Amino acid sequence: MADSNVPSIRFKGFTDPWEQRKLSEYLTLSRIIGHTGVDANKLTVKLWGKGVVAKTDSYGGSRNTQYYVRHAGQFMYGKLDFLHAAFGIVPEELDGYESTLDSPAFDMSGVDGVFLLNRVTQEDFYLGNGLIANGSRKAKRIHEDTFLDMSLTMPSLAEQQVIGRFFSRLDSLITLHQRKYDKLVVLKKSMLEQMFPQEGESVPRIRFSGFTDPWxxxxxxxxxxxxxxxxxxxxxxxxxxxxxxxxxxxxxxxxxxxxxxxxxxxxxxxxxxxxxxxxxxxxxxxxxxxxxxxxxxxxxxxxxxxxxxxxxxxxxxxxxxxxxxxxxxxxxxxxxxxxxxxxxxxPSLAEQQIIGRFFSRLDSLITLHQRKLELLQNIKKSLLEQMFV
CATH class of the missing domain: 3.90.220.20 (DNA methylase specificity domains)
Incomplete structure (x- = not known):
């Protein structure tokens, strides 16, 4: 029978079983008082483990709301969106930005941040632990003490770091293909707008050579x-x-x-x-x-x-x-x-055919990158299931 404390796929050189540990052994709550809601540079934690990003506050803020300073490398989560995997690590460019106590931050010690982030964004963790959240159905909160008391099965720091580096490289590859896909989608949108007449116009702004008649x-x-x-x-x-x-x-x-x-x-x-x-x-x-x-x-x-x-x-x-x-x-x-x-x-049938072929090729290229992206995302999902306990 397979050992439940050993992952199915493991890097060479690691044989020790993983051990149950509370998050409080690795995380320390940080509460450095910052500005109020009026003048704080704000950040927020995106859902589904998508990271920590700057927050655009179009309505300003309140002088009665206290914000707390967050530093690069700190682990954060959203109390109200725990069930939606609102976890992230503060990036270098947001060092010194601030959040309220609804998005607490923690200094990390003895744990690899990328490993931890990939573990807590798995459903068995955030859904399983999220059931104990306090509050109404629409305002459930996971408070700091509750979060720190949660347990994970953890390997040695050395094994965490190897796993973390592997998933960092895989994430970079996924991000690369996501950007390529996004750029192609934007390119298509732009070309549609330029290669078809605008409202009130009878000819497009970009046209294949040899065509001059109005549409x-x-x-x-x-x-x-x-x-x-x-x-x-x-x-x-x-x-x-x-x-x-x-x-x-x-x-x-x-x-x-x-x-x-x-x-x-x-x-x-x-x-x-x-x-x-x-x-x-x-x-x-x-x-x-x-x-x-x-x-x-x-x-x-x-x-x-x-x-x-x-x-x-x-x-x-x-x-x-x-x-x-x-x-x-x-x-x-x-x-x-x-x-x-x-x-x-x-336009004329001949011009239609050329435009149709152009966009068919562009759509094929978009589909190719979309499939590559989906393949990488599926590979990551499978590896997360097999490389963690």
């Missing part, structure tokens, strides 16, 4: 009447249906996650290019390349005549229009609504 303004309903496109809504496909007829054909629904895929099915509705989107207006507009798939009843779809309109271009044009409208319980993105709601700029 025509058309509503989706007009294009449908001219048989340029055909609009519809998907079918009811339940989890029970997919279980009864299992298969590998994707079923796309209203979710913005996982490329809108709800599951897989043994049947399919389409084997062609389509544009799909959520009927409630949430999420994204998706360009579906030609493959076998189905669309549920909470999604709309558009098929285009390829001799009259590029489906890939239409998806990007609709995405831009979609982002400019606030959908809510009164305004839904039903085909019957957006037929007259969306006015799109339409």
């Amino acid at each position: 025509e303004q058309r509503k989706l309903g007009e294009l449908e009447k001219k048989s340029v496109l055909r609009m519809g809504r998907g079918n009811v496909i339940s989890a029970k249906d997919m279980t009864a007829a299992p298969g590998s054909f994707p079923v796309y629904s209203s979710s913005a996650l996982d490329n809108g895929q709800m599951g897989s099915y043994g049947k399919y509705m389409f084997d062609q290019e389509l544009v799909t989107w959520s009927i409630d207006g949430g999420g994204a507009v998706f360009y579906r390349k030609k493959h076998k798939f189905s669309v549920t009843n909470v999604s709309g779809y558009i098929a285009t005549d390829p001799d009259k309109m590029s489906c890939a271009f239409l998806a990007q044009s609709m995405s831009l229009a979609h982002s400019c409208i606030n959908f809510d319980y009164t305004v839904k993105a039903h085909p019957s609504v957006i037929r007259s709601l969306y006015t799109l700029g339409i």
Whole structure:
């Protein structure tokens, strides 16, 4: 039987079992009195172990609220957001910033900060210990003495440091891919705004060479009447249906996650290019390349005549229009609504095709970095489960 005090994966040279320790053995509460809420440089602890960041206080602060000085390297948590893993370590650039007693800080001794942060942000710690929080459902607090009395199974400091360095490097790699992904998303947003005409304009600000004609303004309903496109809504496909007829054909629904895929099915509705989107207006507009798939009843779809309109271009044009409208319980993105709601700029078919290919390649690059990022995040999650006790 495996030793419950030894992790499944371990660095070479470490064999001693991990031991139960209270946090009070490593952490000492710091309460250096600082400024009031009026003139303190404030910091806050982000949720889900995302760290300590400067706080923008657009409403100012109160002279009656006392703040306390925090120093680089101190461990912090949010009393009110313990159940949401509000843990972090004060970075160098925020040395001397301040917080109230609702975000206490601790000096660390005999413990590796990165190791500790990665351990306390695991669900078994913050959810398990968070159940003892005091207060109402909306204002539960974990006080300092309660926090310091919590226990963790800990290795030697040397092993903590090795594990901490490993996860620091992994986090840096994840951050690198996150930044690449974020930059590409921002680039796409910018290019959509520049490569499609602004409101009241008939030509885009950035254009491929060889195209000079003004774009025509058309509503989706007009294009449908001219048989340029055909609009519809998907079918009811339940989890029970997919279980009864299992298969590998994707079923796309209203979710913005996982490329809108709800599951897989043994049947399919389409084997062609389509544009799909959520009927409630949430999420994204998706360009579906030609493959076998189905669309549920909470999604709309558009098929285009390829001799009259590029489906890939239409998806990007609709995405831009979609982002400019606030959908809510009164305004839904039903085909019957957006037929007259969306006015799109339409260039020649040749220009549509070039724009469509450009954004398809950009979307593929974004998806590639997103998958790399998700893979690294999943690897980290798995290693956290296997390298800690």
